[in-house]
Amino acid sequence: MWLAELQFRLVSDTSYSQAEQQIRQYLEALIFQGQLIGREFPTYFASDHFCSRVILPAEDALITQHHSPRGQQALAALPEAGLAYPKLKLLGQDLMSSHTDPCQPAEGYILFTNFAEQVSPLRCSAHFAPVPLYRLGADSTADYEDFIRWQLQYQALDEIQMQQQRVLPKSAENALQQLHSKLNQQGRQLARRVEKLSGKSCYYYLYSGSSQDCSQEASKQCPGCASDWRLDGSWHGLFQFRCDHCRLVSNIAWDCQ
Numbered sequence: 001m002w003l004a005e006l007q008f009r010l011v012s013d014t015s016y017s018q019a020e021q022q023i024r025q026y027l028e029a030l031i032f033q034g035q036l037i038g039r040e041f042p043t044y045f046a047s048d049h050f051c052s053r054v055i056l057p058a059e060d061a062l063i064t065q066h067h068s069p070r071g072q073q074a075l076a077a078l079p080e081a082g083l084a085y086p087k088l089k090l091l092g093q094d095l096m097s098s099h100t101d102p103c104q105p106a107e108g109y110i111l112f113t114n115f116a117e118q119v120s121p122l123r124c125s126a127h128f129a130p131v132p133l134y135r136l137g138a139d140s141t142a143d144y145e146d147f148i149r150w151q152l153q154y155q156a157l158d159e160i161q162m163q164q165q166r167v168l169p170k171s172a173e174n175a176l177q178q179l180h181s182k183l184n185q186q187g188r189q190l191a192r193r194v195e196k197l198s199g200k201s202c203y204y205y206l207y208s209g210s211s212q213d214c215s216q217e218a219s220k221q222c223p224g225c226a227s228d229w230r231l232d233g234s235w236h237g238l239f240q241f242r243c244d245h246c247r248l249v250s251n252i253a254w255d256c257q
C-alpha cells in the first residue's frame with residue numbers, strides 16, 4: 001500500500017461547500033472501485049488548494065483507466081466546482097499494511113476479510129495477497145460498491161464477536177459462521193460475480209469460531225454438500241478445509257484449536 005496526497009487546486013470561483021462536496025464524491029467513487037483503501041481521508045485547505053491524504057493499493061491505482069463510470073463522471077465534474085484535475089503526490093510505502101498481490105492477473109481468488117485488516121477483500125489464491133478490486137476490470141453493474149458494503153458489515157460483526165463483553169452474544173458469530181446467513185449469502189454471490197468477471201475460481205471463506213463438539217471438529221463435513229473437505233495440513237496457514245465443488249474454505253473452529 002502507498003500513502004499519498006491528492007491535491008485539488010482552485011482554478012475558478014467556487015464555494016467551500018461546493019468544492020468539498022465534489023471532492024467527496026470523487027473520493028467515494030474511488031473507494032467503491034477499490035482504488036483507495038480505507039474510509040477516512042483527512043482533507044485540509046492550504047492557500048490555493050485542497051489536499052486529501054489517501055492510501056492506495058498500488059502506485060498506479062488512480063490512473064483513469066481504472067476508474068468506474070461513476071469515477072469518470074466525478075472527475076469530469078471537478079472543474080464545474082472550480083477545481084483542477086487532481087495532482088497525485090506519492091509519499092511512500094505504508095509500512096503497516098500488507099503488500100498488494102504481484103500477479104496480473106491472479107490464477108484464482110479467495111474472498112476473505114476480517115475486522116483487523118484494511119485491505120481489499122479479494123485475495124490471490126496463490127499468494128493470499130490482497131488484489132485491488134479494479135483489477136477485475138470494468139463491471140457491467142458499474143463498480144464494486146457491493147463488495148465494499150459487504151466488507152463493512154462483515155468487519156463490524158467480526159469486531160463485535162471479538163470483544164470479551166459482547167453486546168450481541170451469539171448473533172454476530174452466527175452471521176459470520178452459518179453458511180446461509182444473509183451475510184454469507186451475499187458474500188457467496190459476490191464470489192460468483194468474481195468468477196464471472198475473471199473466468200477464474202473464487203473461494204469464499206466461511207468463518208468458524210466455535211463448535212458444539214470440538215472432538216468432532218476435525219472431521220466435520222462441508223456444510224454446502226456434506227462431502228469430506230479436510231485438507232492435509234493447511235492452506236495459507238489458515239484453512240484446514242476446502243471444498244472445490246462449493247468453492248468454500250474454512251478453518252478448525254478457533255475455540256477448538
Ligand SMILES: [Zn+2]
Nearest residue numbers: 101103124127
Ligand atoms: Zn498472486
Ligand SMILES: [Zn+2]
Nearest residue numbers: 222225243246
Ligand atoms: Zn461442498
